[in-house]
Amino acid sequence: MVIAKGWGGDQSCLARLYHLRAELLLHLHGTSDAAVEASQRQAIAVARRQEAKGWELPATTSLARLWVDCGRRREARDLLGPIYGWFTEGFDTPDLQTAKALLDALR
Numbered sequence: 299m300v301i302a303k304g305w306g307g308d309q310s311c312l313a314r315l316y317h318l319r320a321e322l323l324l325h326l327h328g329t330s331d332a333a334v335e336a337s338q339r340q341a342i343a344v345a346r347r348q349e350a351k352g353w354e355l356p357a358t359t360s361l362a363r364l365w366v367d368c369g370r371r372r373e374a375r376d377l378l379g380p381i382y383g384w385f386t387e388g389f390d391t392p393d394l395q396t397a398k399a400l401l402d403a404l405r
Contacts, residue, residue, distance in 0.1 A: 313353035316341035355381055359397045375404040
């Protein structure tokens with residue numbers, strides 16, 4: 299599925315849209331759906347290209363949670379640790395609190 303087609307070049311929310319698509323697919327199909335992981339990977343890739351850490355964090359957290367549910371705990375920790383470690387402030391925000399809780403559970 300191509301999300302950005304016809305946007306006239308404005309892709310500032312594209313990472314968020316891929317993330318939301320993945321969350322919707324997860325709700326509809328569960329963790330076994332490969333499209334969920336593909337959408338989260340797309341969200342992460344777009345956020346990285348845009349240097350949008352605020353969009354990258356929730357997508358990375360969701361993908362890490364998906365991997366934990368699939369028994370890929372080490373990969374989840376290795377994915378989430380660097381993005382969480384990038385932040386130096388805002389630790390009271392829901393996205394960072396969620397990421398920290400998942401990392402703590404993976405230790």
